[in-house]
Amino acid sequence: MTPAFISDFVDAIELIFTPQRSDFGTDVGGLTEFVDFTSTHLLVSLVAIVAAVAIAVPIGIYLGHIGRFQFLAVSISNIGRAVPVLALIAFFIAFVGVGFTNVALVLLLLAIPPILTNAYVGTSQVDPDTVDSARGMGFSEWQVLTRVELPLAMSTIFGGIRTSSVNVVATATIAPFANVDTLGVPIINDNVYGGSGQLAAAIVVALITLAVDGGLGGLQRAATPKGLKLAAQSGGAPRRRLFGLIPRRSVQPS
Amino acid sequence: MSANIPLAQAPEGFFTERDPEDLDCVAQGGFCPDWILENFDRYVDPFFQHVFLTVVSVTIGFAIAFGLGLLAHRQRWLTAPLTAVTSILYTIPSIALFLLLLPLTGRGNTTALIALIAYTQLIIFRNVVNGLRQVPPDVVDSALGMGLTPMQTLLRVEVPMALPEILAGLRIAASTTVGLATLAFFAGAGGLGAEIAAQITFQSNVVVAGGLAVLLASALDLAALGLQKALMPWERKAVVG
Numbered sequence: 070m071t072p073a074f075i076s077d078f079v080d081a082i083e084l085i086f087t088p089q090r091s092d093f094g095t096d097v098g099g100l101t102e103f104v105d106f107t108s109t110h111l112l113v114s115l116v117a118i119v120a121a122v123a124i125a126v127p128i129g130i131y132l133g134h135i136g137r138f139q140f141l142a143v144s145i146s147n148i149g150r151a152v153p154v155l156a157l158i159a160f161f162i163a164f165v166g167v168g169f170t171n172v173a174l175v176l177l178l179l180a181i182p183p184i185l186t187n188a189y190v191g192t193s194q195v196d197p198d199t200v201d202s203a204r205g206m207g208f209s210e211w212q213v214l215t216r217v218e219l220p221l222a223m224s225t226i227f228g229g230i231r232t233s234s235v236n237v238v239a240t241a242t243i244a245p246f247a248n249v250d251t252l253g254v255p256i257i258n259d260n261v262y263g264g265s266g267q268l269a270a271a272i273v274v275a276l277i278t279l280a281v282d283g284g285l286g287g288l289q290r291a292a293t294p295k296g297l298k299l300a301a302q303s304g305g306a307p308r309r310r311l312f313g314l315i316p317r318r319s320v321q322p323s
Numbered sequence: 324m325s326a327n328i329p330l331a332q333a334p335e336g337f338f339t340e341r342d343p344e345d346l347d348c349v350a351q352g353g354f355c356p357d358w359i360l361e362n363f364d365r366y367v368d369p370f371f372q373h374v375f376l377t378v379v380s381v382t383i384g385f386a387i388a389f390g391l392g393l394l395a396h397r398q399r400w401l402t403a404p405l406t407a408v409t410s411i412l413y414t415i416p417s418i419a420l421f422l423l424l425l426p427l428t429g430r431g432n433t434t435a436l437i438a439l440i441a442y443t444q445l446i447i448f449r450n451v452v453n454g455l456r457q458v459p460p461d462v463v464d465s466a467l468g469m470g471l472t473p474m475q476t477l478l479r480v481e482v483p484m485a486l487p488e489i490l491a492g493l494r495i496a497a498s499t500t501v502g503l504a505t506l507a508f509f510a511g512a513g514g515l516g517a518e519i520a521a522q523i524t525f526q527s528n529v530v531v532a533g534g535l536a537v538l539l540a541s542a543l544d545l546a547a548l549g550l551q552k553a554l555m556p557w558e559r560k561a562v563v564g
Contacts, residue, residue, distance in 0.1 A: 077426035153505035156533030159519045163352070163526040239416030243506075246523050256418060256509070264425070271422035275415045282414045 081268035089265070097255070097262050103273060110251035110277070113169060113244060114237045117176030121237075122230060125181045129188025129229075133222070134214055136193050154179060154240050158247060167247040175247075179240055180233040187229025191222030220294045227289035235282050242274055252277075354526040363531070366518060370535050373514040376504045377543065380436050381497050384443030389489070391444075392451025393477065402452060409445035417442065417503045421510035430511030438510065442503055443496040450492025454485030486555055494547040501540040515539075 083089070088099035132138050154175075161175050195218045203217045242253040252274050255266035262270075290298075348355035388409075395402040415423075420438045428434045458481045466476040482489075505516030518532040 074426045153502040153516070153519075153533060153536045155505045155516050155519050156529065156536060159523045159529040160533060163524055163529045235414055239418070242416060242418050246520070253418075256422065267422050268426065271419040275419040275423065278414055278416050278419070279411070 077264065077268060078272075080265040081272060084262075084265045084269045085273065091261050091263065093261055095261075098266055098269065103252075103269070106250060106252045106254055106270070107273065107277065109249065110238070110241050110244075110253075110274075113172050113249060113251065114176065114234070114241045116173045117180050117237050118230070118234050120173070120177050121180035121184055121233060124177075125184035125229075126188050126226065129185045129226075130192050130214070130219070130222070133189045133192025133194075134218060139189070139193070155243060158243055162247050167249075169249050172241070172244045172247050172249045176237045176240060180237050183232040183236070184226075184229040187232070188222070188226050191225030191229075192218050194225075195221045221297070224289060224293040224297065227285065227292050231282065231285040231289055234285055235278055238278050238281050239274070242270075349525075349527070352522075352525045354530060358527050359531055366515070366531055366535060369513055369515050369518050369532070370539070372512070373501070373504055373516075373536065373539060376432070376435055376439060376507055376512060376514055377497065377500045377539065380439035380504075381443055381493070381500050381543075383436070384440040384496060384500075385447055385493060387440065388444045388447035388492075389451055392448050392455065392489075393482075395448070395452055396455045396477070396481075397473075405448060406445075406452075409448050412441040413445035417506050418509050421506065425510065432512050434510040435504070435507040435512030435514075439500055439503055439507070443500060446496045446499065447489075447492040450488050450495075451485070454488030454492075455481050457488070458484045483555075487551070490547060490551045490554070493550075494544055497543040497547055498540040501536055501543065505536055 084098035085103050086100050088096040088102070091097045132141075157178065158172070158175050161171050165171055165174075199221070200213055200217060203213045208216065241251045242256060244251040245253040245257045252270045255262035255270040256274075259267045349358050391405055395405050412420075417438060420441065421434060424434045424437055428437060462480060462484065463476060466480040467473070471479065504514050505519065507514045508517035508520060515532045515536045519529055522528045
């Protein structure tokens with residue numbers, strides 16, 4: 070804990086609130102600029118996540134409901150993990166071009182796999198006995214889906230959306246490579262913004278990501294049916310599968 | 324001045340050959356097989372730097388997370404706080420973590436390795452704990468009943484039975500780390516990401532550097548799969564029988 074280290078962080082926080090003169094003679098930083106970067110950052114992330122949810126949730130739920138194409142739903146997310154995002158952005162810049170749409174598209178591609186896989190896993194792992202009981206009670210196929218499978222899968226589905234959102238907000242940092250001015254600007258243009266600017270943007274990005282994670286975690290808990298929460302709290306429950314949901318999910322390749 | 328990002332042209336010094344068609348392709352920042360063949364050398368060092376970052380951080384990360392997992396299995400109350408801490412580490416974006424560490428550890432491999440190790444923790448720790456937890460209680464009881472000490476039970480019964488899940492965690496950690504290491508250049512640690520970012524609009528460059536990263540991830544995944552087969556001979560028999 071040297072004073073030098075602390076003053077680095079103090080300088081960085083100062084730069085968020087008041088503009089500083091850069092080596093190039095221009096003013097950089099300041100609250101207005103950082104609010105601008107942050108709003109662009111959140112906007113491009115939001116567009117990507119909303120689009121990804123609209124595409125991946127219905128497909129995942131449908132595939133989970135009919136219980137087929139497991140290989141497809143699961144392996145898409147494995148392939149997705151291996152591709153470096155920077156390479157993906159670079160690929161799009163090199164082959165498609167720069168701009169807001171382009172970045173949103175890359176982030177969309179990044180967001181789809183976890184959402185798709187979780188929607189599939191959540192829906193398909195609902196206990197078959199529970200589904201059969203619902204059918205036996207005279208539920209239509211649509212009712213089985215909306216009143217039994219979806220509520221039981223909700224926590225897992227939200228888990229996917231949460232994972233994707235955190236990834237997308239984190240990745241939007243490299244959007245300035247495609248000329249979209251997110252919080253990555255001070256990080257990538259460090260020759261203008263200097264170490265303090267870099268550090269300042271890193272602090273803001275980290276805080277935003279933690280906030281998004283926390284917020285969606287709250288939403289996830291709110292969307293979990295009361296019965297599942299009770300079962301999870303009672304001791305001994307984690308050893309057994311709970312309505313077909315794996316107790317605490319661990320990730321599995323292929 | 325966001326113009327220090329290279330625009331759609333190859334930097335100077337790239338035109339090593341005088342073949343006009345080839346020169347044209349490079350000048351337009353296109354995908355040029357000839358250029359790739361001639362300039363492949365430049366990717367060798369970054370590639371091995373990338374391998375170094377990945378292998379070292381996954382190895383150290385596995386040792387730490389496996390130890391923490393065993394500890395949390397024996398001392399159940401530790402599971403929740405350790406999960407919380409590793410989750411927060413995992414949530415902080417990698418670029419931000421690289422930069423947040425700079426004032427503490429400076430530019431270079433140390434910073435990159437610390438951040439990359441931090442990211443492996445949640446994945447491996449969670450899989451170790453879940454794997455151990457899913458060992459049937461009857462099996463553990465039998466082992467204890469046969470006179471094994473709790474430590475022997477852990478090492479000879481529970482860990483082997485949890486291996487599929489533990490190694491699944493290792494595989495995911497490896498491929499995730501390859502991806503994250505492409506951003507290690509923000510910590511001044513080079514790697515394939517530095518090559519990608521240096522000429523991000525030059526298609527040949529992006530394809531080669533990005534392709535090498537994907538190849539590395541696949542190779543490590545296959546290696547981990549081989550390790551899984553070697554460590555779990557009974558699984559192989561089960562498939563045949």
